[in-house]
Amino acid sequence: MIIYKVCPNADYQAAKDTGLYAGMPIDHEDGYMHFSTAAQLSETLEKHFSGQSDLVLLYVDAERVENHLKWEPSRGGDLFPHLYSELNIAHVLKTHALETDENGQFILPDDIR
Numbered sequence: 001m002i003i004y005k006v007c008p009n010a011d012y013q014a015a016k017d018t019g020l021y022a023g024m025p026i027d028h029e030d031g032y033m034h035f036s037t038a039a040q041l042s043e044t045l046e047k048h049f050s051g052q053s054d055l056v057l058l059y060v061d062a063e064r065v066e067n068h069l070k071w072e073p074s075r076g077g078d079l080f081p082h083l084y085s086e087l088n089i090a091h092v093l094k095t096h097a098l099e100t101d102e103n104g105q106f107i108l109p110d111d112i113r
């Protein structure tokens with residue numbers, strides 16, 4: 001199963017140099033890194049990233065991080081993947097630069113729709 005992390009492109013580029021991504025400020029505050037499933041991604045983008053630009057979507061194989069991954073209830077009781085460690089950049093299968101349409105809605109890649 002693939003899980004997804006949205007982050008600023010600059011943060012991801014910096015993490016590539018060190019090999020580890022420590023997450024965003026909200027991840028540090030909550031004590032774990034927030035991820036989404038494909039079904040949860042649109043709402044996550046709308047709720048937490050509306051109006052932001054230069055974002056990148058990280059595709060991560062949940063099995064590769066499962067020792068530090070917990071599925072915990074969040075919005076509406078839906079189970080979300082939370083990573084209780086830094087993300088090893090080697091576990092990022094691929095990335096996608098997120099863009100918006102003329103209405104400011106994020107355009108998801110074809111393999112997620």
